[in-house]
Amino acid sequence: MELYDLELSGNCYKVRLLAALAGIDLTLKPVDFLAGDHKRSPVIDLNPWGELPVLVDGGTVLRDSQAILVYLASAYAGHAWWPDAPAAQGDVMQWLSVASNEIHYGPNSARLVDKFGYDLDKATTLQISERILGLIDQHLQSNEWLAMGRPTIAECAVYPYIAVAGEGGIDLTPYQNINQWMARIKALPGYISMPGVA
Amino acid sequence: MELYDLELSGNCYKVRLLAALAGIDLTLKPVDFLAGDHKRSPVIDLNPWGELPVLVDGGTVLRDSQAILVYLASAYAGHAWWPDAPAAQGDVMQWLSVASNEIHYGPNSARLVDKFGYDLDKATTLQISERILGLIDQHLQSNEWLAMGRPTIAECAVYPYIAVAGEGGIDLTPYQNINQWMARIKALPGYISMPGVA
Numbered sequence: 001m002e003l004y005d006l007e008l009s010g011n012c013y014k015v016r017l018l019a020a021l022a023g024i025d026l027t028l029k030p031v032d033f034l035a036g037d038h039k040r041s042p043v044i045d046l047n048p049w050g051e052l053p054v055l056v057d058g059g060t061v062l063r064d065s066q067a068i069l070v071y072l073a074s075a076y077a078g079h080a081w082w083p084d085a086p087a088a089q090g091d092v093m094q095w096l097s098v099a100s101n102e103i104h105y106g107p108n109s110a111r112l113v114d115k116f117g118y119d120l121d122k123a124t125t126l127q128i129s130e131r132i133l134g135l136i137d138q139h140l141q142s143n144e145w146l147a148m149g150r151p152t153i154a155e156c157a158v159y160p161y162i163a164v165a166g167e168g169g170i171d172l173t174p175y176q177n178i179n180q181w182m183a184r185i186k187a188l189p190g191y192i193s194m195p196g197v198a
Numbered sequence: 199m200e201l202y203d204l205e206l207s208g209n210c211y212k213v214r215l216l217a218a219l220a221g222i223d224l225t226l227k228p229v230d231f232l233a234g235d236h237k238r239s240p241v242i243d244l245n246p247w248g249e250l251p252v253l254v255d256g257g258t259v260l261r262d263s264q265a266i267l268v269y270l271a272s273a274y275a276g277h278a279w280w281p282d283a284p285a286a287q288g289d290v291m292q293w294l295s296v297a298s299n300e301i302h303y304g305p306n307s308a309r310l311v312d313k314f315g316y317d318l319d320k321a322t323t324l325q326i327s328e329r330i331l332g333l334i335d336q337h338l339q340s341n342e343w344l345a346m347g348r349p350t351i352a353e354c355a356v357y358p359y360i361a362v363a364g365e366g367g368i369d370l371t372p373y374q375n376i377n378q379w380m381a382r383i384k385a386l387p388g389y390i391s392m393p394g395v396a
């Protein structure tokens with residue numbers, strides 16, 4: 001099973017993190033992003049979106065980090081990381097949407113501006129970040145984990161771009177519950193980091 | 199089972215559409231959005247995000263339209279609309295992320311500017327729309343449906359804000375495959391529309 005991977009991508013880190021935590025073997029295929037290899041064969045043939053990560057597992061080819069998390073957890077980790085009961089799936093799913101929506105356009109995009117020079121409106125990214133970090137911090141006031149009272153793929157989806165938010169000029173100091181939650185994640189057996197995680 | 203609902207919200211329409219197509223009974227609780235009732239009790243207590251829709255099914259409370267689709271399909275529609283095999287879930291999940299990400303910040307946001315006067319950068323919403331509509335049109339060139347070769351909650355998640363894209367000043371005429379796909383959706387047994395759907 002191969003993951004077309006970029007070390008500095010938080011989206012790729014989501015998948016590497018789940019694999020490490022759940023003991024799933026992945027063969028990493030580093031893609032030279034700066035050379036534009038994600039826009040050329042073979043990556044563009046596997047993913048017309050021209051984005052990383054891409055997972056290839058035999059005949060199964062998936063783009064989108066959240067979809068890859070669902071697939072890997074479902075295929076290789078029983079129901080520990082992605083539950084199968086309807087209400088539990090709905091609970092986790094809420095956080096997969098937060099990852100695709102507010103985290104992507106908030107902390108991820110702020111970092112794209114500061115670290116990679118993307119031409120995005122920085123003020124908007126900070127505004128989205130402040131709102132979502134406040135909501136998450138409030139949620140974690142009375143919850144140790146995002147969903148289900150235990151670590152799930154919700155953590156793998158939401159944590160990475162919060163953990164590197166400093167690279168987008170976002171100060172996490174005010175978010176005490178988020179900081180404690182990040183410490184709990186770092187203490188999980190098998191945890192791995194990525195460059196830029198404080 | 200109650201859906202806190204706004205008729206003009208494409209996110210609420212996603213849920214109403216699945217319920218209609220899959221024969222799931224919902225009691226609609228209209229929320230006076232213009233009066234700000236989504237920011238007050240009881241909605242804000244059910245959903246601190248202050249957004250619609252919110253689903254209440256006994257003790258299960260869910261925000262986020264994609265999470266509600268997963269829950270409803272899983273709890274009340276067998277595996278017809280949300281499959282349980284890992285690769286199939288991954289396939290559909292890719293499109294739930296497209297709904298949270300590109301559709302939200304593309305056609306949905308363009309319509310928020312034009313129809314509701316939101317202060318967003320219209321040019322950015324059109325740029326995101328053009329890219330994603332092109333990719334979806336390309337995908338539908340060789341696929342009748344977004345995932346699995348049949349209608350799933352991917353359609354319920356992605357179709358609504360494309361169907362009302364004209365209200366955001368987006369012309370769908372060039373996207374021939376999308377137009378044919380929308381016609382197939384409208385022909386599904388039980389299909390319901392919403393205001394603004396051409």
